[in-house]
Amino acid sequence: MNAPVAITPDLVARHGLKPDEYQRILVLIGREPSITELGIFSAMWNEHCSYKSSKKWLKTLPTTGPRVIQGPGENAGVVDIGDGLAVVFKMESHNHPSYIEPYQGAATGVGGILRDVFTMGARPVAAMNALRFGEPGHPKTRHLVSGVVAGVGGYGNSFGVPTVGGEVNFHRGYNGNILVNAFAAGLARADAIFYSKASGVGLPVVYLGSKTGRDGMGGATMASATFEKGSEEKRPTVQVGDPFSEKLLLEACLELMATGAVIAIQDMGAAGLTCSAVEMGAKGDLGIELDLDKVPCREEGMTAYEMMLSESQERMLMVLRPEQEAEAEAIFRKWNLDFAIVGRTTDDLRFRVIHKGKVEADLPIKELGDEAPEYDRPQVARPPRPALTEKIPEPADYAAALIRILNSPDMSSRRWVFEQYDTWIQGNSLVRPGSDAGVIRVEGTTKALAFSVDVTPRYCAADPFEGGKQAVAECWRNLTAAGAEPLALTDNLNFGNPERPEIMGELVGAIRGIGEAARALAFPVVSGNVSLYNESMGTSIPPTPAIGGVGLIEDATRYATIAFKAGGEPILLAGAPPGWGTHLGQSVYLREIHGREDGPPPPVDLAHERQVGDFVRGLVRDGLATAVHDLSDGGLAVGLAEMVIASGIGASIERPDGVPALPAFFGEDQGRYLLTIRAADLDPIRERAGKAGVSAPRIGTTGGSELKLGSLAAISAGRLREAHESWFPAFMAGEGPAVP
Amino acid sequence: MKSAVVVFPGSNRDRDMIAALTRIGGSAPAKIWHADSDLPKVDLIVLPGGFSYGDYLRSGAIAARAPVMRAVAERAAAGVPVLGVCNGFQILCEAGLLPGVLMRNASLRFVCREVGLRVETTASRFTRNYRKGAVLRCPVAHGDGNYRADDETLARLKGEDRVAFRYAALPGEPASGNPNGSLDDIAGILNERRNVLGMMPHPENLIESMQGGTDGRPLFESIVTSLEKAA
């Protein structure tokens, strides 16, 4: 038996609760909490569950639209795609666990996001991930890359979902705090979406899936704790993923949902049983009573505190129709999963937890969520970076500069990474990683869906507002480049400690930028996740608001990829400013060739963005664009090189007199696309561009086996490819093979 | 063509295989649960890809001992064609229906990419519609595809024309084509009676041109042709 634990200020602090937050608890319940109750409050009121620092600002984001069925607040967002179907998607971080144990941290991150999707009744059809690591030379980086990539693949491959895209960046700002953001999307019938809101009094609350162990004790608290030296010792709290059980859970859940037995369902993620039970009750205006003696446990002698905070994976909580209980149980037994009635819904709005005949917690269920602290934290906006006034030196050799950029950590091919992910499974992948967006067809329809995840952290660091705008715009642009109509997005906001005004300023700036772009581009936010306190030993990560977007392609035969299709095709630069490009601030060229992260990021003109994007999408839909590539990091030269590498077909670029070479080839002006068309279509397309008010100068022609940048450079496709492909494998092989 | 796809807990390319068989065979295959001890009368039995039972002991090891596998072995002995793809290949080896073993990839990493696949024999019901020596495009997606067998077994496989597919370089690709370090570049083998084929690559994922190619089609069409000739 447990002797009652004394609630000391130290214990309160170790639960991540501030003294004033503890006072709030005392007022709310009118007595000192038990240790189990303290644990429940710490789980419900930490940043991860309560969004206490960000809620005020998240409310400003646009979350509705004609196709939006469910916005933020559920396990995932839901968007109508016609034909009676909906796409269900979300992105979530697993940063801290992945730093401590990269394989399991990343694996359980993928597992968690897949569960969020199928909890809503959707079968997962696509996954992506956004990974940020420290600089390549940092002693931990290679180990972390190796473990995280293997973990992402290990879980997703075994579960059986294709990974269709992602991002990998290296920057010293992530040396002590890497980012692992996992995205998943699923398909469901639009009239058969499942929610967490319970309804009906006296109904059974059912526990499903794997057994409960002491995994991840305090993980939700850890997910919001800053890293300090010695955090490597937190290893025992990391959960271990079991993709095999999750696959069984998926099949069992979908089978059960089809029977109509499920009233409400919630997956047990961070602070498992606590958050899921409270959410189901609070949303349905019901109380919940749990009998912990019934919880299937993997370890002996678990206390109420441990069971309520365990983060064992692959578990679900459901409210079922009592008359279908036996049917439900039979399905779960067939899949060899645990099934136990662990409680019931009540009408007294209390969250009551009973263990061995003793009431271990008895709390007001609505207030646990609703009365969580909400802060308007002080913030300071960083003064904008002044424009670069001095002239940026041209490279002595454009070919050498381009080769060097293609061979750099951030710009090199990610083949080493994505070949560890199953990109073919399910047989619906139309465009696999390596293009602007991943595309899968929608079974049983003539449609396809496009996916992309984007953010440019160095832009955000230089100007959080413009950086937030740019992340949304780039995602929208990547979907558009594939020929898709961008439907909605999910955001994963990774920032430092919000109690520091300059970090809070970054968060607010980025959210304002995201909101402005999302509104202007009719690209609403339907789900998301906030990960704060990403810093190590006082150094914060660069602000990294990753944006995951989903787009719809009505005709699955009409989509575009970046590979040139034939020689002799005109190359157009849609959205080009006079001189093709102008902006070198924060460019890859400046960083890789001159070693400077300097100046303001390129501004995004959202009206221009939309106008150019709509024009390009129209060409893809009408079958007129043979290849499309959005321009982003590295500008025109890199974009062209990637199209040459993808196809093995060369290109000749004819730069007119008076167009300065450096900004034209390496400027990172936004809202631009490279596209190829058949020669015979040139005049009608020019006319079409003119009518749309879109600048789309012809800049060259495909053909041959070299990329010719006017008279400045001529590089063979083979050499470009070698430069692009060689960095990653060489880096990973750097110090002998990775340990499994 | 009447076919059956055996589903183990953890199978995950069963849906892909069912889609391919439905499209080419003209009717949906029967789904057989691993715990069943009986198989319906069919013209083809398929063990699909995935991670049966999590592949937690060795790939395919636990599935090879599932109740349904006794029935599969009996049918194979009776001459019914049995196709094992990826995890299915691993299961067939673990069950002793094919010789050798599939070990961890030499790179120690899961590998998913399109590889070249050379048709080494057309003398089987699975490969008769291919041209001998043709190099197909076919995706692989596995962590344990590194085929190993002792010298004697290898000599027999070669001597008896039982290597069905080998990895080969794709035109224009610099790599050798072998994605996993497999012995003698072996990608797929036949049993002595030539009615059991195990292969690592996924022909079921290349059936329609939308999937990026149709090089997987002739494999399934070969089986249909064989049935027609036999009838």
Next chain:
Amino acid sequence: MKARVTVTLKNGVLDPQGKAIEGALGSLGFAGVGAVRQGKVFDIEIAENDRARAETALKAMCEQLLANTVIENYHIQVA
């Protein structure tokens, strides 16, 4: 009765994981590390008091499931 079963790769069977661990030990500065071979350990509780019968049962488990005798050896220790 408790037993420990150790399963290792047969000599001569390529062990890429063992090789990788060997390389990693070297790069961590452990001098003089020779060949490394990795394997699996199973701790099994068995409701049997007779040692000989337990060993017979365990041998059957190894032959039928725990080891792939094409490539693996096993060793049984009964506590």
